[in-house]
Amino acid sequence: xxxxxxxPAALSVPEGENLVLNCSFTDxxxxxxxxxxxxxxxGLTSLLLIQSSQREQTSGRLNASLDKSSGRSTLYxxxxxxxxxxxxxxxxxxxxxxxxxxxxxxxxxxxxx
Amino acid sequence: GAGVSQTPSNKVTEKGKYVELxxxxxxxxxxxxWYRQSLGQGPEFLIxxxxxxxxxxxxxxxxxxxxxxxxxxxxxxxxxxxERGDSAVYLCASSFVGGPQHFGDGTRLSIL
Numbered sequence: 001x002x003x004x005x006x007x008p009a010a011l012s013v014p015e016g017e018n019l020v021l022n023c024s025f026t027d028x029x030x031x032x033x034x035x036x037x038x039x040x041x042x043g044l045t046s047l048l049l050i051q052s053s054q055r056e057q058t059s060g061r062l063n064a065s066l067d068k069s070s071g072r073s074t075l076y077x078x079x080x081x082x083x084x085x086x087x088x089x090x091x092x093x094x095x096x097x098x099x100x101x102x103x104x105x106x107x108x109x110x111x112x113x
Numbered sequence: 114g115a116g117v118s119q120t121p122s123n124k125v126t127e128k129g130k131y132v133e134l135x136x137x138x139x140x141x142x143x144x145x146x147w148y149r150q151s152l153g154q155g156p157e158f159l160i161x162x163x164x165x166x167x168x169x170x171x172x173x174x175x176x177x178x179x180x181x182x183x184x185x186x187x188x189x190x191x192x193x194x195x196e197r198g199d200s201a202v203y204l205c206a207s208s209f210v211g212g213p214q215h216f217g218d219g220t221r222l223s224i225l
Contacts, residue, residue, distance in 0.1 A: 034213060043204055043216035044156070089155050099144060100169060101214060103155030
């Protein structure tokens with residue numbers, strides 16, 4: 001059974017810093033991995049999707065990497081801003097035809113002005 | 114264009130009552146998913162529809178939970194004989210098959 005873990009559970013950093021959020025998964029047979037952002041009381045906004053054949057994806061100040069063999073992904077946020085404060089979730093879709101996403105518990109990020 | 118719409122946004126009801134939660138997916142998306150998110154946790158999968166049929170209902174916790182999608186668009190999640198442990202945010206997502214899932218804002222269900 002696939003399990004996804006995100007460390008740390010919470011992170012607080014000053015504005016302007018570069019930071020890395022970590023995600024690990026137990027079964028390396030994945031189809032893709034997705035990073036989401038969730039603001040309080042809201043649904044999930046997709047940030048980046050990495051297919052199993054890819055190593056990384058970039059969007060603006062965000063860069064996500066995938067090391068499938070070691071079961072790890074990182075989300076790198078450059079030049080953090082207070083508006084980046086949110087909970088960040090990673091989710092994997094297993095290979096083999098299943099369509100569901102298996103989520104980590106999230107990292108609650110606070111960027112201090 | 115319009116995103117995934119879920120109604121109601123909040124629902125408060127008493128233990129033992131029946132509830133229905135509605136999801137209106139993005140137009141053209143054939144895949145629809147329901148997840149449940151407890152406080153401080155990531156969403157947990159409940160059920161996946163491809164068109165009108167439930168292709169994977171392995172996440173439904175017990176037979177009090179049921180979902181339908183009769184015309185391949187709007188879906189309703191139905192919970193019978195609600196229990197306090199059913200309190201959570203219920204999220205709906207839709208996608209093209211194999212594509213990224215797009216989520217609604219959820220229904221916050223509180224069972225008193």
